[in-house]
Amino acid sequence: MDTSNSGASAPDTGLPAHIKSIDDIPGTTVFTPEQSRRGYHLNMCCASLMREENREAFRQDERAYTERFPLTPAQREAMLARDYNAMLALGGNIYYLGKLGAYDGQSFQQLTARMTGIPEDELRKIMLAGGRSVSAFDNEERGKNHG
Amino acid sequence: MDTSNSGASAPDTGLPAHIKSIDDIPGTTVFTPEQSRRGYHLNMCCASLMREENREAFRQDERAYTERFPLTPAQREAMLARDYNAMLALGGNIYYLGKLGAYDGQSFQQLTARMTGIPEDELRKIMLAGGRSVSAFDNEERGKNHG
């Protein structure tokens, strides 16, 4: 089998010159190994909500339920407060956090409103008009890139 | 990375000319996809004995325990009778069957005695003298190759 598609260079997608690694993308937390290690228990706690019996226990006493998992205090408070940006910074991955969102009956568009700070109806209009621009944050100062 | 170790031919290990595929090896049942599909429930039933609670239930009533798994009647009888060659022919894999052996307190050398029909003390002597020859069965008629 010919597996040699290398040699030729990658097509130019117009990547800005200052975006050199996945850590350079503003407003975006790639779920790297480091993040995965940081967020392991937080993500597994959210994932456990895929079982109805666990959702029921979480419903009874959210805080007590989270104490089944060795979360850091910051992770626990972020989860109880539904602070998605904080959870992302603490190692959360959006698909795991999405199980918490599903438990709350929140759509991803509602979660997006929370994470971006854009009101839901405005966000809906923005999406209908073609969505947000990928370069929206590119001119931010360095240091503001994450979360 | 250089991954091209092809081109040159494989070293000659002295494989007999009539051994052209894994199906040609006498007295040997390779755990192919076909065997794996055939033996799925038998193997999973044996694997379940890796939990003490399941071993306890099996101890109480072996037949009733095996009925938790959709074994074929032939698989069930072979398992209850500890007929390892029959289990192999019915899709068993030796590492799964080995959990049943472990439950019974049988060593692999004891299982070998059962499968080969060689008495235990004789087998021990054969192994101490260098083991059995790989070509021992090569001159068998065709059709006797398996199991």
Add this chain to the structure above:
Amino acid sequence: MARIVAGVTTSHIGAVGAAIDRGLSEDDYWSPVFKGYEFSQRWIAEEKPDVVILVYNDHAAAFTLDLIPTFAIGCGEQFHPADEGRGARKVPVVKGHPELAWHIAESAILDEFDMTIVNKMDVDHGLTVPLSLMFGQADAWPCKVIPLAVNVVQYPPPTGNRCYNLGKAIRKAVETFPQDLKVMVWGTGGMSHQLQGRRAGVINSEFDTLFLDLISRDPEAAARIPHLDYIYQAGSEGIELIMWLIMRGALRREAKEIHRFYHVPASNTAVGHLIFENPR
């Protein structure tokens, strides 16, 4: 002999599944999305594939951080819709094709793809939404489905090049399967979307169009796009597009694009959908 007759790519957006399940597919917001699949539903009703090899990603449902396979092929008899946090979708059980699936697994492993063989797993919206889009609401799916789950949740996913070559390995495997079967390969996910963080909600029609063109006419170039470009240009979840390359590698180089649909938005995501036919 089995043969790959066609390829399909499509987004697999969860909200689209919810819209179908709630009967909203004719409202103002959703009808433009489903319009793009009207041709496809007619087409596939005529094509009648025996088996679909459905490339998708599990979204932390069947696989959690406890175990993350890069490529997992479903070799079981059947796969149930997953409970993703509010109960499972009420769609039919997915029936597998164990014989062909095992054959592909065996062939691909001997071709040095390090497959994970899975006999038991639930399948999430990544797999069931494409079935709903192509077959509509059904009491039973009209064909067998071989799930092929690709890790795109945990960085790093496989490279685009690796995906493209896995597609070629699948083609070789299907073409050496002795039963007479009409097989399709579907690549799902994408197009541009980002579900996380302050940059959530990005859409990039320019990149999406480039990608649609490349996957159709210059797949080798598409296979060279680095992860970084996907994540920046198509959003962090747009990386799912690498899965389309598995479909494309499984089709012949000269396969013909017979249908294209692109629409923004469905929820937070750009919808992209292609159909390719192999030369007869």
Add this chain to the structure above:
Amino acid sequence: MARIVAGVTTSHIGAVGAAIDRGLSEDDYWSPVFKGYEFSQRWIAEEKPDVVILVYNDHAAAFTLDLIPTFAIGCGEQFHPADEGRGARKVPVVKGHPELAWHIAESAILDEFDMTIVNKMDVDHGLTVPLSLMFGQADAWPCKVIPLAVNVVQYPPPTGNRCYNLGKAIRKAVETFPQDLKVMVWGTGGMSHQLQGRRAGVINSEFDTLFLDLISRDPEAAARIPHLDYIYQAGSEGIELIMWLIMRGALRREAKEIHRFYHVPASNTAVGHLIFENPR
């Protein structure tokens, strides 16, 4: 930078673990086996590796037919000895090295090896017996261990060539890890043995010797041995020897064999053991 200083190959026979655990290592039957590791125990006590990448196969303990990864790398903090049917071996918990393990996983996936990342699994005799052989009875293992589980139970296992190349990818990954760590790679399993069927009990010293020579002096040739030859010549379970190729690929071509031991029998199996040192 981390560096691979040495490689070890050894059989990982369950009965050997049982002999150690029951204090039988000095009886007439077992003492010739353990004699072959006396040098090794002294050597490793001086070498003091920080991390061992331990290539082994799970024997239907952590992984059953529900899910069979071809290559699974243990990225978790720790791994408990598995209950293989009569309770777990009473040996220390295995402490992982998550940082290096994740680094290897990431590097290998980007190098197009389709790794399965595992955070939670028990480890069976395939992993714990080599630790006992090299470190003796201990209250805690003296180094971190990264388990690398290779499927050799379900046919087909990866090719020898694939294993050899995975070793090279591991070498590259270790050499780009920024911490100053002394790393060893162990390849376990084998040598000739067959546990199943009428042909159970075969041993092939001639093939084993050929393999010991090739792995040492001509690993590329060893990497070309087909599955069929292993299964016929080394017995159906002798296919485990492909795992030695991962160790060998991780070592430099000019690595020097400093210890060799071969003995028949331990239970039904030929015992083989090599130590290689990389040039300093």
